[in-house]
Amino acid sequence: DTEVTQTPKHLVMGMTNKKSLKCEQHMGHRAMYWYKQKAKKPPELMFVYSYEKLSINESVPSRFSPECPNSSLLNLHLHALQPEDSALYLCASSQDIYEKLFFGSGTQLSVL
């Protein structure tokens, strides 16, 4: 199993909603990542978890809250988002923080 699975694939939410994005991998990888990608732009790193501990937060606003419940799961909790937060949110994992990344197919988020 070499997949990173993200759910949902599409999400539409209002600015007052609370929602969560989910990411799962069963490759035994110990590093997991959240990236944000706006249309026609490269991905931008948001968070890095290494051995279930948050190791990097790239100055992401607090309305995005990551959670790593165990080594296979990574969540991104969303609250009071703005329309400019609409983007493709990509999850990735790697064997450790020095190895190549495997990406999921992303969640396309629209904030109305």
Added chain:
Amino acid sequence: AQKVTQAQTEISVVEKEDVTLDCVYETRDTTYYLFWYKQPPSGELVFLIRRNSFDEQNEISGRYSWNFQKSTSSFNFTITASQVVDSAVYFCALSDPLNNNAGNMLTFGGGTRLMVKP
């Protein structure tokens, strides 16, 4: 500071043509990794290759080949006999794992959209 430049924003070719995607990078470090990823319309980034800064050997994998030249800070990607399925956005990326605590922090180029027409 690290920077990756993909000067070609869009390339259009006809099937069976060869095409080269350019990547130029900047880094002050002597130890780094270079990557190419493919992003088809489905959205996921597909890993294609990783090279470390000490290995300048060119690599060939089927119709794909990569030319790494430290002297010009370039890591170009060539697709031979292109196919419609090669249509995607291709990203070149750089990481500097020894000089940051997060290891695999990728600096992406802006991407090149490749359209292969039948």
